[in-house]
Amino acid sequence: xxxxxxxxxxxxxxxxxxxxxxxxxxxIGSPIxxxxxxxxxxxxxxxxxxxxxxxxxxxxxxxxxxxxxxxxEVITIGVWKTTFSKVDTQDEVIYPNLxxxxxxxxxxxxxxxxNDNVDIYLDSMDNKxxxxxxQKINE
Numbered sequence: 001x002x003x004x005x006x007x008x009x010x011x012x013x014x015x016x017x018x019x020x021x022x023x024x025x026x027x028i029g030s031p032i033x034x035x036x037x038x039x040x041x042x043x044x045x046x047x048x049x050x051x052x053x054x055x056x057x058x059x060x061x062x063x064x065x066x067x068x069x070x071x072x073e074v075i076t077i078g079v080w081k082t083t084f085s086k087v088d089t090q091d092e093v094i095y096p097n098l099x100x101x102x103x104x105x106x107x108x109x110x111x112x113x114x115n116d117n118v119d120i121y122l123d124s125m126d127n128k129x130x131x132x133x134x135q136k137i138n139e
Contacts, residue, residue: 049079049097058100059107066106067095 014020059065063074064087072084072093082100084093095103122130 045098046079048101052097052101053077053079056101058105060109064108066108067100067103 011025015022015025059074059077061074061077065072065074065084067084070093071087073087075083075085075092079097081094081096084095085091086093120133125133
């Protein structure tokens with residue numbers, strides 16, 4: 001909003017000081033208006049996709065998500081669209097990011113903190129050693 005006010009104030013300053021005329025502003029503004037008419041929606045979609053992917057960031061590649069009651073695995077994430085694979089049928093599903101903004105996404109992260117889990121194989125240990133390991137874990 002402040003950028004718009006600065007531009008309007010600058011144009012009014014040019015007109016009031018006589019450095020430019022209304023015809024020159026129309027000559028400069030017409031291509032800008034045409035560019036906005038042709039590419040305005042695409043640029044809006046592009047920037048919304050960037051905000052969705054980098055700011056909202058609801059999932060990562062490899063995550064399992066539930067969208068529209070379907071269990072989907074995230075295959076690729078792009079600025080325009082995100083590609084999923086249905087877990088049960090392996091069908092590829094492509095959602096535009098603008099559609100994903102308005103959907104409820106339940107994310108089941110597949111990246112776990114493996115430092116929280118320790119596997120201990122007790123096959124080769126005797127009962128005395130197992131009891132010592134239990135005591136150390138409790139401590």
